[in-house]
Amino acid sequence: MSFLDDFMVRAVLAGIGVVFAAAPLGCFVVWRRMAYFGDATAHAAILGVALALAFNVSVFGGVMAVALIMALAISSLNGRGVAIDTMLGVMAHSSLAFGLVAVSFIDGVRVDLMSYLFGDILAVNRSDLMVIWLGAALVLALLIWRWQGLLTSTLNPDLATSAGLSPRREQLILSIALAMVVAVAIKVVGALLIAAILLIPAAAARPFANSPERMAVIAVGIGITSVVAGIEAAFILDTPTGPTIVCTAAVIFALGQLVRLVRTA
Template sequence: MLDDFMTRATLAGVGVAFAAAPLGCFVVWRRMAYFGDATAHAAILGVALSLALQISIFAGAMVVALIMAVTVTFLTGRGYAMDTLLGVLAHSALAFGLVAVSFLSGIRIDLMAYLFGDILAVSRLDLMVIWGGAILVIALVVWRWSALLTATLNEELAYASGLDPKREQLILTLSLAITVAVAIKVVGVLLIAAMLIIPAAAARGLARTPEAMAGVAAAIGAVSAVAGLQGAYIFDTPAGPSIVCVAAILFAVLNLITWRSQSGA
């Protein structure tokens, strides 16, 4: 069954969608959308370094994404506004990454594959890494769900309940780095943030509890992956962007329906 490249691509897309959905909800609730972007952009530097050092792309991207995420967390509230800080770091990392790639003259690499993903080239090994990462992220988020939610709602409330909001923030950051690393192959660094945010945002109107929102987001993400891939196959369009297009269309349609049912009531 896994011999078929479309099957592998679909499984890869669904895996990323499942990991990104609950994480994306926290990214939306905590207004960290740009944070996801910054982590993803830094990953291209990781890709360049992995190619230079001949180590796994997943490992290189994850390490750099993690360093980026921890740096941002550490620097927040030390003189610069969050968006300025992220703007400086994200684009610097992307620029340094692109420059670093140009030094790798000995290796032929397809930069587009890392910027926009190359889901149709997912190998069995890639698939194992993607699902391994996705399961790890889902396990982390499920395990810490209550604590993450409390820390998201109110820091003092978390402290008073014996939780450490800084630790929860670190867990979120770690999960984000893992997701970015495994999603590079699927949607590429430029569109990872879209897989985090769009399904979660689309699910908002349909959910009455945080858990429901994460569940609906996972479903929307999975549908986007499957339908996007089919669309890419039929219309011969790039796969990663097609997945994001479907998610965006679902976002628009669901919002219209919610809006109409609210104004009709």
């Protein structure tokens, strides 16, 4: 009997795989103040699910395609006469609504919307696990490869331009990475909670980091702790696993803020 036969082990491994991709990327989301950007891309995932089911293709592929289109559309429309927060709000909620309506038109396919909205990490199988870890590895490799360029364009776009970097290209790379994380994470925490997994570990790590690299490493540690403790708490309390993982991360964030306040008092 393989240890992967245990659904709890598969759930923990799936959550850790998502964290390895989401936590470092979440640091850039925090630094660039892209919280709504991540939310809009995540909400578009439901439309990707509907299209994938309608055309009988991979849900991962459908979510990836729609999330990438959403991310690229937001990046290209930024600064063209519409306030970015307004545009993100419109696109986030409208894409979610269109996705939910599209799902209702699909005949002959049983769709568990709750699993796509809030995740169903306990139902992850071996093939899901392979997709999650492969996607996480690609995102992590992309971030490591472009780390210095992404960091420079985030901290000082003018300096990045003078150094021969293109801030717009780095934004595009972040958009691609974000779309991949959304496609990977939808099975684990669902479309409505993906932004939380991106943001909360990174935000919780910020007070304890004295360098960008250290913040990314601490965010990964907080994310892994949230996954393991959240799954255990959900099992004991009989609560939804995805939301419980996010609640655990939120508790860690709150404790971190409390420590910070005590230190500065």
